[in-house]
Amino acid sequence: MTFRSRRLEALFGGRLDQLTYEQIAGLAGVEAAAEAEDLEYKREVAAADPKGKEELAKDICALANHIGGALVIGLTDVKGVPTKVMDIDLADAHLRHLEQVIGSSTAPQVRYETYPIRNPDDPGRGFLILAVPRSPHGPHAVTTPPVKATEKALRYPRRTGSLTAWLTETDVATAYHHRFATMADRAKRLLDIEREALMALPPSNQPQLMVSATPEVPGNMPITQETFNRHRRNLLVTSPYLGEEDLPFSQVRVGSRRLTATMGEPHGYGYRHCELHRDGSGVWLSGIHSGTSTVDLKEFNFADLDTVVYELLSMLYFLGTHARDRAGVSGTVLVKAALIEAPHTHPHGPPRPQMAPLLPFRIDQTDEYRGRRMPLSTHTCAYADAEAVALVDDLADAGTALVQTAAYVADELIQAFGIAEATPVTRDGSINLAHWTTYNKVRIERWAQTTQVRLVP
Known part of the structure; x- marks a missing residue:
């Protein structure tokens, strides 16, 4: 809608x-x-x-x-x-x-x-x-040609x-200026919240999916003791993942004009870090569950395509609900997703840590029946990103429009790895169940059935 x-x-x-x-x-x-x-x-x-x-x-x-x-x-x-x-x-x-x-x-x-x-x-x-x-x-x-010709009627x-x-001519010029200035302001705001979140991460060589969003018109999430307690209770008991009930955030803190929610151990595998800003902006970094493989004596990390898509869907939905329901945002939001080899491979990431060797990163798929990797990527990629403008209600309503947005963003992300299309989801807003592994399929099917999103066997 x-x-x-x-x-x-x-x-x-x-x-x-x-x-x-x-x-x-x-x-x-x-x-x-x-x-x-x-x-x-x-x-x-x-x-x-x-x-x-x-x-x-x-x-x-x-x-x-x-x-x-x-x-x-x-x-x-x-x-x-x-x-x-x-x-x-x-x-x-x-x-x-x-x-x-x-x-x-x-x-x-x-x-x-x-x-x-x-x-x-x-x-x-x-x-x-x-x-x-x-x-x-x-x-x-x-x-259309004007029915009544007039020199004054723009x-x-x-x-x-x-x-x-x-x-008037001034109105038109101002509107064009506002359009471009707004986009520039949103792009800068997006970059600022990304940079701050990346700097807050613990040192890591783990692949990350980062999704960020900033509204066209800023909202306002008041931060008082009462609102903090309410938001904290909600974040600690409600899973941000679609179709999942048992994975809420484990810690919520107050920061500068924001709430920070985290999940897992800071130096552990799969650590999640989320910053929810007072103006309705938000950014979520998730350590992507990945395997390790070797081809031609070259070792690399790989993430399953359906895992990337599932994380992306959940993160878009969660940031949309924050913007609308906590900050009162309406209209559009600029969203950006990035797949990064490690936090420091982001163009604005932290310095490279002195840790175990950094492995190249790619997107593939695990064959559940044979227990081995099925290649999808044609090459590795250290950093890939994609942007889209979406209605905040399309994200927060968690229905067909959310899937359409995720499909658009996912396609652009994985094309950087030489993959043409993110097959678990489609541009018409459907879920292709045949392209999901069992664990993610259970969750996405449970969610889709409650929201009437079309499932394709």
């Missing part, structure tokens, strides 16, 4: 993807449901002529360029207050036409979600909700209160 709004969910009576016809029809005559910055009503949207196409593109861009929101089609309004139910055509051909119009009439193309809400007495008709999240890629322009709309206005 691409858009979540606590205000609209409270107003409508549920999540947009779970609403009933009666809930939307019940908004008629409710003054509290009047149009606002994040809500607009339309009797119908035909988008069959230039004016209709321009109007639809304008409405969608206006929401994306502001705080996001919902366009509810099938309700008339008087002065912004919904007044009368006017069911619209929900045939697939009509929905595809609207999709084509929005795709060809907005630039950059606006991401949105379509929710047809069918009349139980006439399933071919009902309401249509177009849900548009706030976009980190704005400003979005309407690309083609960038934005919601202003319950109305839509065109941005």
